[in-house]
Amino acid sequence: MAYVVTEICVDCKYTSCAAVCPVEAFHEAEDTLYIDPDTCIDCNACQYECPIDAIFPDYDVPEKHKASIEVNAKEATKYPVIVSTKAPLKGPKCADSSK
Numbered sequence: 089m090a091y092v093v094t095e096i097c098v099d100c101k102y103t104s105c106a107a108v109c110p111v112e113a114f115h116e117a118e119d120t121l122y123i124d125p126d127t128c129i130d131c132n133a134c135q136y137e138c139p140i141d142a143i144f145p146d147y148d149v150p151e152k153h154k155a156s157i158e159v160n161a162k163e164a165t166k167y168p169v170i171v172s173t174k175a176p177l178k179g180p181k182c183a184d185s186s187k
Contacts, residue, residue, distance in 0.1 A: 089146055090145075090146050091134055091145055092153075092157050093123050093156065093160060094142050094150075095120070095153060095159075097121055097140070099119050099179030100176070100177065100179075100182035101121060102138065102140060103170060104173050105138045107173045109133065110133065111129050111131075113129075114134070114171070115163075115165065115166070116170035117163065122160045122164035122167065123143075125161050
């Protein structure tokens with residue numbers, strides 16, 4: 089099992105989840121984050137830290153976000169690892185820009 093960042097994170101990129109990851113599984117793209125499933129140790133620290141509920145265990149990803157499982161696996165290693173907190177991105181696609 090691995091945790092998955094869904095498209096809920098697109099343009100709502102909060103990075104506190106990456107800061108609590110003990111194994112540096114998070115990778116940062118311009119408008120979202122990805123979790124490398126080969127690095128993830130399934131500790132679930134990130135899920136509790138995500139303020140917009142964009143992270144799920146792979147077995148519990150909502151049906152409408154299932155494509156995110158493959159996207160994370162495919163895209164994560166294309167981007168640099170992120171291990172610290174940055175100011176949140178609240179772009180035009182952010183479903184929760186009020187936070």
